[in-house]
Amino acid sequence: MKRVYLELKFSSKRNPNLITPCCGKKNRGSSGSLKFVNYVGLPEQFGFCHSCNKATLPPTLYEDENGNRFTYNQTFRKYEKLIDFTPSPNLINGKINGTVKPLQKFIEEQVVIDSTLVKPENNLLLYLRKTYGNQKAVKAKEEYLIGTYNDGATMFWEINKKLQVQKCKLSYYRKNGRRTEKFNHIYTNKNGYYSCLFGEHLIIDNLKGKQTVILVESEKTAIVGSILLPRYTWLSYGGKNGFKQEKYSCLIGHKVLVIPDMENDSVNIIKKKVAELQKIGVLANIWDMTNGRTDEELIKLGLYGNDLEDIFRKITV
Incomplete structure (x- = not known):
């Protein structure tokens, strides 16, 4: 594994809409001047701020013999393949071409x-107030x-273990607590906002092996679970396709029970x-609520697509 050295050059262009990563302020000062200058070819979070005189530098990069790039995780003392940040290869050891994936931004x-x-x-x-x-x-x-968003949507903030807010999902519910098909994101991957598990900030690493984490698809189900069974720590992975590898690391060493919706694909x-x-190293198990039944059987029973909250609702409402 060898270290990769980047050539850092200041860009002649500055983004007036940028929130500076160092001091968290608008880039345009009262005089109209732009305080934060970016490095050429890197995500706009990297650069130098003339307001606080601090440089925000990219992570140290390493490369193996196959050209795969890594960062070094000090906590686990190991190299990890890049997920959140991929600089333009034209900045790396003279190589050309490639694209930039923005580094994770955080919401104030x-x-x-x-x-x-x-x-x-x-x-x-x-609905939660009325029901519970x-x-x-x-x-x-x-x-x-x-x-609550200005159009009445429920705002599910995705907060990591460091209490940094990574993203927000907007979901729309009816007065009976049922979700509509409408949802939205006001912070997107394109702009540098990537998901973590909803409720990740509730995981306590000092309780590894003692704290039982329950993972469900829906944010609402996690919330209702926390109300009815508070002895467990309830998280959501945001739908059957939302549980991606970049969300795994926070679970290492913990006891985890994953409860997918009642659907064979899930x-x-x-x-x-x-x-x-x-x-x-995650002590993970699954609770398959289909009990081996096919989707056709679940449909006939009126159970297809149900989740744990549907069961809670039948018991408590």
């Missing part, structure tokens, strides 16, 4: 807090920082994921 804490203060609250929060009582609903709202996907998790 105040934006999250402000979203929890919006009135009237979204339909999901109103104000005290439990408030606890869940504070635990997951459930926000179950088969998660069975493969559980095998992958076990290989990297």
